[in-house]
Amino acid sequence: MRRLLPTALLSSILVLLGATLPLLPAAAQTQKAVRGETLYATREDAMRFADDVAERRNLDRTWVRTTIGNARLLPNVPRLMLPAPRGTAKNWRVYRSRFIDAARIGAGVRFWRANADTLARAEAEFGVPAEIIVGIVGVETIYGRNMGNFRVIDALATLSFDFPQGHPRAAERQAFFRGELESFLSTESRTAENPMVPVGSYAGAMGMPQFMPSSIAKYAIDYDGDGRIDLVNSTADVIGSVANYFKAFGWTPGMPSVYPVAFDEARLRKDVLLAPDIRPTFSADAFVAGGAVLEGEALEHKGLLALIELQNGADPPSYVAGTQNFYVITRYNWSSYYAMSVLDLGREVRAAMEQ
Template sequence: MTTQRILSSFATILISTALCTQAVQAQETDKVNFAEHKNATALAERLKAKEGIPASTTLELLKQAELLPQVVKAVKPPKTKGVRNWDTYRSRFVEPYRIRKGVEFWDANLGTLKEAEAKYGIPQEVIVAIIGVETIYGQHIGNYRVLDSLATLAFAYPEGQRDRSEFFLSELEAFIALCNRTHLDALEVKGSYAGAIGLGQFMPSSWTAFAVDGDADGIVDLFHSRRDAIFSVANFLKVHGWETGKATRVLVDIEHADNLQELLAPDIVPTFTPAAMQQKGVKLNGETQPDEKLALIELVRGEGEPAFVAGGHNFYVVTRYNRSSFYANAVLELSEALKLRREMLN
């Protein structure tokens, strides 16, 4: 081997070694011991007092949690502020594949959906639509270890925006308590980057408060039991105030914009009677009850003219699942599309 080849090979080895060292260093910078965080001991003591979990057990669990840089990135505001666009958002959820899979899910679980509707008063198509929007009927439950996601957001929430670390700390506490009480393994459970779990993407506190053992097997399983997931979604909406017969969303025409800002001011909170809306220039193209309250919802469409819909009491209830008018309108549009498609097929 020539001297030049030897030097070239040696240089290659040095470069490879340096790259490996940099990779290891990069990984090590992401390794933290969450058990040493200032709020960890208080968390462990609360779980000891409320759940009887030894503080050492909680702290040992937190030692095994990993900082996820991708989760930190996911909750950071974008560097350039984009314009919200209802058409783009809608196209992700009210689309042929989700409608087709939704009808299949509906038909496969028809008996359970009928029982849930009878017990909780939630239309079958709304239950199906929520599970469809959340996970495409279980296809996308999430690949993040929930312990890592929640610990990252509880103890390493990014600066420069509204601090939600307290919320995620409470969810981390609820998650550890939930795993202690159930069959769930805190080191194995996977979900969304924000810690939502199961077919209906319940946060741990929602699982504790609203999940239902629909198949009466003694275990609430929102991952594998469709019956549990269906009953739990229905129970969530019922507990949050769903009322049979009240409006979800009503299509509207804006006849004049004189009172538009006044109508939009309450945002998603139902405030105006149908008569008041009509008097203020909004024509309602759907059935409502005379005494119920509505909210005028603006669906921003980027550079284009916005679309409008009147959200009723039950529209507001759907926003308790995800506090977004886009989300609620997508769920309800999908529910309408599912019902229409199924009626056409049957």
């Protein structure tokens, strides 16, 4: 992602340049598609969207049209958004193995040691444990090693105007990506830099924590005090922004994310316990009344719980009792498998730190 300049400083720069908004360099404005590429300048729907965004956001119309117009259709990206075919078995052990290995744990130890003071400061200020932040950055990008190489403008334009209509939630998801494209344009208009430069994932997520543009606008913070937000090069900004994100979504300091759970088969109503999916719904008493078996501090839990099922292919599923903090982790990525990987990686890194 691009470094954001303070508003007052950017205004001064633009006044000195005699401009109201940064325009693309001439070379970018005259960019032409090479054989086999499609630029969105040729698409009426994309240009209508550009005009609408410019008017609603009070942005320079030529700049917005030029930026979107120079975005390229990425033919492979729509296919990457399609869900797995029906009947594809989920497997927690396989999923976990993609994120919990010696190389990633070792990288996590180095990241934690290099940023120990900042992680401790964020934990004290936001209440989010260091191991959660370490788990997120490790799962997302292996601590900055893999931040994506898709041009963000290309990815967002492709998903805004060519989202696969075979997706079961195509209209909803396409609207989401149009909102992200709009947020990206709004942010980039304040950087005085070339919006064709930022790279990220095929979905348009950026930096070490893989924030989407709207998350950058809402939750990213300048945590190193240099007057700019940089989620690519500033580990302090990354740590502070991830902690701020979790606090904004209701992270409760000191609350466990999961508890062990077993079942009393004689009175188990697993269908009832699983019905709300990962959203905490049951008090500890109601959870136990449904046939769940909790022990120790779990029985004294004051908040709500959810039964989290992690399928293991042909083998029996694994289960945990998820708290509100587990649910908060899924606000980063709507997946119980993802949330458990974040927790497990953080724990493994902490354990390695203590050896």
